[in-house]
Amino acid sequence: MTITYDPKHPKYLDEKDVRDELTRVYDLCHGCRLCFKFCTSFPTLFDFIDQHDDQDAGKLTVAQQDQVIDECFQCKLCYINCPYIPGQSEWELDFPRLMLRADAMRHANDQVSLRDRVTTNVMGRTDLLGKVATKTAPVMNKMMGAKPGSFVRKAIEVTTGVSGERVLPPFAKQRFTTWFKRRPKLRIGKRQGRVAVFPTCLVEYQAPGIGHDLVKVYERNGVECTLADTTQCCGAPFLHSGDIESFTKIAEKNVAALANTVRKGNDIVVPQPTCGYVLKKDYLDYVGGPDAQLVAEHTFDASEYLIKLHKAEGTSLDTEFNGDIPETITYHTPCHLRAQNIGLKSRDLMKLTGAKIKLVQQCSGIDGMWGLRAENAELSIPIGRKLGDEIIKAGGDVVTGDCHLANGAINEQTGQISLHPLQVVARAYGIPEE
Template sequence: MQYSAAQWSMRLKVRYLDTSGPSMARRSTRPWERRHLLSTDWGVCAGSGADDFRSPPAEARIMNFDLNSSEFWDRQATRKEVSRVFDICYGCTLCHTLCPSFVDLFRLMDENFGETDALQDEQVKQVVDLCYQCKLCYTICPYVPPHEWDIDFPRTIMRAHLVDAKQGGSRFADRIFGDTDRVGGLASWAAPLVNWANQNSFLRGLMEKSLGVHRDRLLPTFHSETFAKWIRKRPAPPKGNGEGKVALFYTCTVNYNEPEIGKAAVAVFQKNGIEYVIPEQQCCGLPFLDGGLVDRARKKIKSNVAALSQAVRQGYKIVAPSASCSYMLKRDYPRFLPTDDSRLVAENTYDLSEYLVTVHERGRLDLGFSQKIGKIRYHQPCHLKAQNIGFKAQELMQLIPAAEISRMQCCSGHDGSWSVKKENFEASMKVGKPLFKFLKTPGACTVTDCPLSAIQVQQGTGKKPVHPIVVLARAYGLVADETTSDGDRRSSPSLSPD
């Protein structure tokens, strides 16, 4: 039997008829609710029940998210929709241990006897600010579109965040760090100085006071030679042998902080006769959305769609090595820029491993691996899980002879700029705790598709993971393998394929 939101509210009130007062433990009477309440750590991981649920197909995701509608930007209408979603989520509680946002939501609802209308504006903002857009709740929610309740918690929270930023103004730090191309360009120009400053305790204290960046947060390393500079120095890429044509959307993180990922991708393309081009591109726009700066994000989206749609029309598939960026292109571009070109880009975008698996399925992937890899501890990031494509990186690495792969899907807790902020740092480390425990395996190669998750894992374990494409390049013998004193195996940061 299905219940309306009002019926759910009535059921909750009946459950509160207890002389000792409201209790989350008493409220959760269903077995799957009790199972989640047994966990003391945030984060749904493999084996916790999350694998029992799957996102609906992409074409079923119909939730109304019209930025051109005046109602979208109306604060009262937004609050009404937020209350509706909160009410239904409170009647379910499947996501109780998923993240700090749900923990605080259900606690505040308990304190207000299940009445969403009783929540104060600052309490709603508290829940909104704790959501870091991992999308994991969407992957396990039974009420997402096309269900009649039309629940999309992450985008409802994003709407509230955007409305608040538009009417109340954005933070100075969000305007600075949201512009990753400008920050990355300046930082790469003075990379040695910036990297030193990011490790100086006195300067980090000043940064915490002025920009709100937690003094203990491990920050990305910048490189004087970005991926874009490296690729421009190389001769024009050779024509492929018909195995595929890709346009590499290398992402700002790879460009400024992890250029070896882009270099490994180029080497693997050439090894497999895949023709590649590097289209004009900017940051995908997600960092600006994190700060509520939707107009600035849409400018970047429009610029990227213009360049990438042209590449698609020339027969290229778009591949991105960062899970957050490929998710943005696939799922969010058509929402923030509802045009035919934007939908064309979304329909032709692949995660990097996802694309290479399609090459293998056609029997065209070179399986001549010359190097052994051994034990791999693989973390699938949230934004890759939310794409509902399976475990393509794991499938790819399993093609390497004698590779022993273990996988975990816990959230790392980094989540863009959220964990960088001083008010969120400790919570972010708590979110990542189960993953850190899993990855602390001596002698194993730790792997993740998300460069930002790699920073979080390095902060929590002391071991920096590598990207699956680097593992593949290493197995081909295209990248040198290094073993550190603690037994952690990593890749050489330099790569120069012929």
């Protein structure tokens, strides 16, 4: 048995080694139980082990081990709360990365169904899908916007594996990068920073308004904006589905391009938390080397960068807000932002407007693409329903959240449109929505 989270280790994809490591970790988790509330993986695991009088994790069947793996949706919250993580405990337990290893092992050993592979290929090729969808937005959005459970949505589910029960985010008619390249170049008076925007697929193809407001808020605060040398998908859908070969190919190209962006004197800002996590953390594991380290050190969440600017010596944000400022804001903190351990920078940013912030820290159950897969809807939708209940209970005048997919779950469960924090800040400045 090898305790390793290094994808390049010779035993990383060895099935016996992985399953022995699963037994070790499952036994530790069963004895601790601190993470029972984060997802169904842990209650399922505990129930399986409790079926045996001696509570021996080694007696779990392969199918039982795999069910625990399948129910993990990489929220990464257990890592934040685990007392046994590498560097802090001799047990060196990293549950999310072990689940990634197990998924990769199953994918490499042909233990993934054809349907799963088809779904991964559909969801993973976000740039191809986005380019086609934005050019055919009226038709595509009519299909995707069909009533959940309808014949159209069931047909989409059968052919693509995307759940016919979920509300899907529409595609934009104009991509963010198209807007950016066509806009008049603004001359920055007192420059406080230089950033390259890595828009992510969600902002590029589905929510370019987030990117518009990011650029305008940054420029108002003396930050010169350009596009990163690559704006292609970060590769997260492939990584979270176990296809590390496809993920690594994407990651290597992105690391080279983004390192070049940094060497031009730019920091990289990312408006979506899952993609930011991939650039900061996963590229280090799966690509490694000085370029990946350089990218990680210069990558910031969109709000994180602004707060860093505000607190640094010699720079500060404009705190004159003359636009629309809600009295109370309900702010949903996405799991993949919390997992970055940077603090609640979007909350801090919105507090500068004078609004009162109400935090909601319930997971959305989306986490990348996991919650949109048809086979996961039965587990994912109830998690989203809990989030919806918390949003309604908070009762803020405006609902916000950094993750566009989680915001979609909020819309699905409450009927309320959840804005990105930078959109709230833009309106508070009086910057009109395009």
